[in-house]
Amino acid sequence: MQAFIKAISYHLPQQQLSNAELSALFPEWGVEKIANKIGIDTRHIAAMDEFASDMAVAAAQKLFTEHSINPAEIDFILYCTQSPDYFLPTTACIIQDKLGIPVKAGALDFNLGCSGYIYGLALAKGLVAAGIAKNILLLTSETYSKFIHPGDKGNRTIFGDAAAATLISTDGFAAIGDFELGTDGKGAENLMVKQGAIRYPDKNADSVKDGYGNQQSPGHLHMDGPEIFAFTSQAVPGLIADTLVKNNLDKAEIDQFILHQANQYMLEHLRKKMEIPAENFYIYMANVGNTVSSSVPIALYEAMEQKPAPAHAKWLLAGFGVGYSWGATVITF
Structure with missing residues (x-):
């Protein structure tokens, strides 16, 4: 059975960190130097009490609203993060409850970084092809900012926090190859x-x-x-x-x-x-x-x-x- 991307939404934290703010902290790095080399003007940073699962839930809720998706139709959750709330339990289980997704849905976390979305699409396609699930909610969410040393100017200029939600289904706007x-x-x-x-x-x-x-x-x-x-x-x-x-x-x-x-x-x-x-x-x-x-x-x-x-x-x-x-x-x- 073919698998398709059916809908995508994403969520950004409210707090932002601009090049001007970074340049004030690290005067040797001018605003234009950061923008020209890195290609980033500002990045969104999770608040102290805002975690990857919170952003994933916000992205999923946005997906449901923007695309008129009923959470009751979701039968599997794939959650990609390298900044989980806990060692255990699986964060996807907590997300299932917060989103009101049926208890008959499968849910799992997987720990991958920059390749995580592609691996998530591969896992979702496999679930559809095997007849295990028909509507997979793929969530990616990361708060690398919580891992970065305040004095690490290099990584602070590069990384931003965000979450994305994708529905993979038996129909949609793009077939997955x-x-x-x-x-x-x-x-x-x-x-x-x-x-x-x-x-x-x-x-x-x-x-x-x-x-x-x-x-x-x-x-x-x-x-x-x-x-x-x-x-x-x-x-x-x-x-x-x-x-x-x-x-x-x-x-x-x-x-x-x-x-x-x-x-x-x-x-x-x-x-x-x-x-x-x-x-x-x-x-x-x-x-x-x-x-x-x-x-x-x-x-x-x-x-x-x-x-x-x-x-x-x-x-x-x-x-x-x-x-x-x-x-x-x-x-x-």
């Missing part, structure tokens, strides 16, 4: 919050400055920018090529490429390396930042708002990052 997925755990330590879970439960308050002047500690988000850039530059072109082969398509047949919105510099590097025309390569991050697993659905939503896809248009979606983990698929309108 075949997937190319990949994993390389050798790169795990290059993007990691090392302390706070079971292996290293005690957070170490001691922090040091890295070679770029960013304050970091093992209890906060660590990102080795050069290593992540090298991984992305090597992995993504192959990912795109293999995804096209899986879907029996040529690059020229793709009307729009929507990649994980990492940062402007990285995306432009990838676009030029893969020789994709700018008009076929969508970027949306200036007002939201890198929202991790929600970056692809947010960009997809905004792309459809700005230039609706004609019938039979083919858009390639790709995510890549922490893990290392990567994935891509093609959707056909």
